[in-house]
Amino acid sequence: MRKYHILTPIIGLLCVLLLQISCSDPWDEHARDNEGLTNEPLLERLEKEPESSEFLKLLRASGVDELLNGNNAYTVFAPENSRVQAVASSLQNDAEALERFVKNHIAVSTHRLNASADTVRLTMLSGKILDFVNGEIDGAAFTKTDQAGADGIYHVITEVLTPRQSLWEYMNAHKDEQQNAFILHLNDYNLHDTAVVEDPEDYYLNNEFLSEVGDVRDETKRFTYFVLNDGDFTAEAQHFLPYVNYRNHADSSYAISQYHILKDMLFDQAYDRDNLPAMLISRSNVPFPVDRSAISRSVRLSNGWIHYLDRPTLPIPNKLVDIYIEGEEPWGFSASVANRTFHRVRKDPFGELFTDIMVQNHGVSSLQVAYQTPRMYSTTYDVYWRALNDVQANVFQQQVGIFEFDTRPSEENPDQEVRESIYVFPYTNVEQNNYSEVYLGEFHLADYNRIVPILRAMGTATHGENTLVLDYLRFVPKLKTN
Known part of the structure; x- marks a missing residue:
């Protein structure tokens, strides 16, 4: 019994200490790590940072600085002055582009340097989602990190984070390419007689490519997409036409053939040219052999990669899956x-x-x-x-x-x-x-x-x-x- 009475106050003290630790505020810990800096608003901290002066000019010119009013916490990724100067002139006469550019450097909440191999996807004010991994954000390295203000953090980075187009935005901007033109045509053209004519919730999901292959508008997803030149796309569709005889209707059959050529050229993961595997498997279980030597150029997007092919690489027998x-x-x-x-x-x-x-x-x-x-x-x-x-x-x-x-x-x-x-x-x-x-x-x-x-x-x-x-x-x- 005596041992019980001796241990009781010790256990009670330990419980109090554990309770205090468990109830500590992460922001308080953050403040302690940056003592002497957290009383200043984030904007004032940025004004004192020599390497953020050029970005601060764009921040104020865009009006986005009004968001940094202390009501919410943000993380600002400020490019070095020389990097901002290189692009500033191209933004001067385009208010919308300027605002989008600035917002692509600001994330909601506070994010310290991520030096691990685990990718953290940050949603920027622009709506784009950038990968934060291995001490880089979207490939840009850091020269100064974890600089805290009372309402956020800023980092200085080595490159500008120019907003990239999503795959859907890219397709709309390159309508002259036949593959893209066909996909956009599906907004208004139903491939099959039984297709839904109109979806009042999402007009574009009447597009069979978006609804059945992949919704390439989605910034949270990552895609790899291959594009044939116009001549090869036409030749491949003609070659596959005998397999899609639709009610003996020539125009519909040809449209369906085009669809079946491109539906197996979109993949759910993002691969740059150097990291493409030797074989990809499409959503319809079609094996797609990857020939890097056939890639004439590649384009990086906000949600993936496009690779242009100078010749077809998908044989018809591959498409005839069980x-x-x-x-x-x-x-x-x-x-x-x-x-x-x-x-x-x-x-x-x-x-x-x-x-x-x-x-x-x-x-x-x-x-x-x-x-x-x-x-x-x-x-x-x-x-x-x-x-x-x-x-x-x-x-x-x-x-x-x-x-x-x-x-x-x-x-x-x-x-x-x-x-x-x-x-x-x-x-x-x-x-x-x-x-x-x-x-x-x-x-x-x-x-x-x-x-x-x-x-x-x-x-x-x-x-x-x-x-x-x-x-x-x-x-x-x-x-x-x-």
Whole structure:
């Protein structure tokens, strides 16, 4: 008991000390680190900095100095006088450019020198986002750091932080290039008849490139984009045209072909020329081989890089990627069998987990499970399935049919809509404990469009004989030979 009483005041004192430490204000700590400087407003500190005098002139001329009124904390990155003098004349007669330039050197809140390899992205008053990493901001080094005022910090840097265009701004400024012109054309032109005509929340997201490939307006993201010269872009679109026959409409088919050339030339990470990997993978899983020798010039943007190619580097076979339809992701059923439908997690002989669907003992003759695909190229496809029969003592059969995505009135009953058959594969055995793919055959898709694959059970209500099971369907597009 005596030990308890002796320890009680010590523990209490430790708790008080810990409470004081935990409640300390980071700004108070910052003030202690810069004692003697924090009583002066940031603007007054900048006025006393010899190397910030030229930037201070632009700050006041732009009117941005009124923001530094002590109501908020800011970080100012002031370029050396000689760097500011080199660009000042180009800003004198453009008030908007001057304001944007100055704001690109000021970040909200306080940011000390970041000498680590971890990138901190700073949002500047210009709306641009600059990388702060390894003792540099946007590539500019520091000659003086962490100079504190009462309402912020300033650093002196070796280069000006001229606002760069985003990829979207660059495209709009270079409309004479065919790739850019086509992307901007998508603001008002719908590639497909089913496209949304107008999005009242965001007009530009009617543009399929922005909505489906990448929203290159976004300053928070980073992109790498490749551009072909006009002649190569036209030639590539013509070369790919046979794979995108859209309702036998020449103009629409050509526009879709152009889209499919450029959609695999945008990538989500930013790579300068020297750091480009040998292979990039597009969002649609197309492998893009990188040939640095084909890059004629590169342009740095606020949210990435553009690399101009003097020749095409993406072969058509690379674009013909396999399409997988997962069995556990059906679009619909021909009858209600929810209580007999199972999504199963299985492990293959190599230890890889996968999920499939099994519909068993449902009592429905010729039960159908429908799926839908993305838009598929107009070419011939080899079709495979993986279907695991591991819980039944018998072999059963099932079949796959390929149907048009668009419906049309039935000839027998005009009020009823039906899907026309493209091809129906024969019933195929689902052997016991077979983890391998099974080749079903091939079919030809004449039109660029979605399709509806249908998995159909045997025409019997007998349990065990009308089972359906599917891990995936795989569609392998074939290269055209003529």
